[in-house]
Amino acid sequence: MHERVDPLPGAWLTVDDAGRDAFDVRVPDASRLAFRVAYSVLRHRQQAEDVAQETLVRAFRTFHTLRDMAKFRAWLVRMAWRLALDEQRGHRRRLVRDGQVAGGNALAVEPAATAETQALWAAIDRLPERLRVPLVLASIEGHTLPEVAALLELPEGTVKSRLFEARRCLKEWLR
């Protein structure tokens, strides 16, 4: 599927072969994770794939600075989340600049989304970020509570209380 391009001489000055191989084996899983995190923010497939690509490229450039490889997924989630938020703000600014949205409160929701899904997304958008991030991470890829706590580098009790509060808010707003 993918043909590896031989690196030019001098590439060892930036990323060595061992680091490249260690990163390459993580790309399939990491790309899916980055895409889902980005999609949970952007709700647009193409934009989420662009953000996932950018996340992996940036992660590749700074992969050698990561000391604890066990924190690779958490590191990647934070990077993807930040880049997705940046892309979301940039998209809103472009819409406002082009005069398509007056208040700049539009997301590029895919047209195939049902009314029920759009209502759910609207409710998720109302959540503050400290509640939204654990809720989304717990919902994608079946992450358990300890996994979400590890991804966010928060105590499990904190994540549990935030998830409870997020669910309570959603149930109230979707009633």
Next chain:
Amino acid sequence: MTDDGLGDRLREALDVAPSPDLSARIMLRLDDDARRRSARVWRAWIAGTLTAVATVLVLVVAPRTPVSRPMSSLAVTPDRAAVAASAPVARDASAEAAHGGGRRVRRSRTGGHPAPAVGVGPEGPLRFADTASSALAAGSVDRGGPDSVDTPPPSTPVEVSGLAVEPMALPSIAVDPVHVLPLETAAIASQGDPR
């Protein structure tokens, strides 16, 4: 997250799979990024090498030019031409060999910098040191001494209301304060303060 079906709804909304070729596109982009970074590193190496070569050329070739001849070759001697033709070159070559080559700055009375040119002689531009030494040798310049320096006479203590005040050792410039002050102030000073 399974209470009241909210967890299922969330999973259904978020369970979106990326394109099957997303990983392949990312790998291609990583290769392209590595290639561009590698090319950038090569360009930086080439530019650095060229800069180093240019610097070495400037430092090695520039001292050989006539503009930066050492001061010793311009010394005023009867057989100046012969000395300039043989001795300084050999001395410079041995000094450079002893210090591993490279440019050396010769200390002189001008602090290591070549003296400014004050004229043109038969062997090139004459420096101030040449003309000064020539003039000293000819005796046309006052070398200085007690007779030639205008030193003020030794000052004597001045008696002011019983106190002996030692005046400062200033140049003997006689200034009459009455002439310096304005007329009104001088008149007040001569008559006394009305207050």
